[in-house]
Amino acid sequence: MTSKVAVIAGVGSGLGASLARVFSGQGFKLVLAARNVAKLDALATETGADVISTDVSDPASVENLFHAVDGIGPLSLAIFNAAGRVRGGIADLDPEEVKKALLVGAYGGFLFGQQAARRLQATGAGSILFTGATASVKGFANSAGFAMPKFGLRGLAQSMARELAPKNIHVAHFVIDGGIASSDPVRSPESTPPDRWLSPDAIAEAYLAIHQQHRSAWTWEIELRPWVENF
Template sequence: MTTEVAVIAGAGSGLSASLARLLTREGLRVVLAARDIAKLDPLIAETGAEPIATDVSDPASVENLFAAADKLGRLSIAVFNASGRVRGPIAELDPESVRQALMVGAFGGFLVGQQAARRLLARGSGSILFTGASASVKGFANSAGFAMPKFGLRGLAQSMARELAPKNIHVAHFVIDGGIASASRPSSAETPDRWLSPDAIAETYLAIHRQHRSAWTWEVELRPWVESF
């Protein structure tokens, strides 16, 4: 039996960790891509995931990531969680920092999406999932350096969904409209479920991956019950 592989690009301790745990439980071999894979050691020990040092803004690095994943099995799902973020007044933003945010958050999504699409088209099925944010649809003040890559990533996902859905490849974009719970951002009795649970988000990603193709979703908005919209 061929091993089913999930690639998570931009892996960290939050949503990516929840996805790694869930997909491992579901029987997939998980590949975790990050610039600094040493930070993933506890998660790797827990899940048995394969770490691959990757710069998502570099074509050769992303190509190497998927080539390594090919050796483990057959790609089934690719998740792009990497993000570039620069905040500050537009008149004061550092151009190089903004350029790097665009390279990571938008161009990186293109590189990961392209490599995944090539493999899933050859297979004839699979999912490519992109993680967005409130800034994907709302450009806030002092957030041009974050809105630009997020808007770009959403446009990429929408274009890919229209192109690849008729070829049985499911592409979806997730608007995470709120903060994700973490050790530094816990819920409390006064504000229960104030933050999005990363485990709950991961369950939604898996549900989208498993959707019947007669009723595919290209975009999902997720927010806590107390978040305004």
């Protein structure tokens, strides 16, 4: 049984993969969750992670994910990186698609955070980290279907931080205020101006730093943006 177990929900080729690599490098045994786990084969091999197919909007699926974590060892870190998004004008949005976005981005965060909190309260230590976005604090035009789940996730994180900090559980919310670099040529790290896109590896290092903070100086929320990003 390892003493450093982390679960990450919402893992793909971007930030989720960078988080897996950074925490694997720190000696964590990882459990990675995604709807489509076939895409994680190479990452699982690279990081030695267990991979669990998970629908974060389904209570039974999230519970199954954490049962898998229990089989490895005591949880010390939980990262919710899943998101629900639908774009469009308010008069044109499909109500069912908006509902799905809310279930994944906000309700899913609640289900994930609840399962993590139960385990960390039992051990008396650990971190729960939530990935937010510019939409967590700004509701842009034609973005109601993204702002709603992100606002909800931020409220969840703030409430959990206030409740769980006195129990030695660190809850933090990350406002990723800008686009993240990817293999898409449009979001290439070499695009102009320099550092227009946030490096997913650099973001992951910030998650590690927050997890490692001394409890006398905890951060509940941090904003990350490129130096060329307006705010």
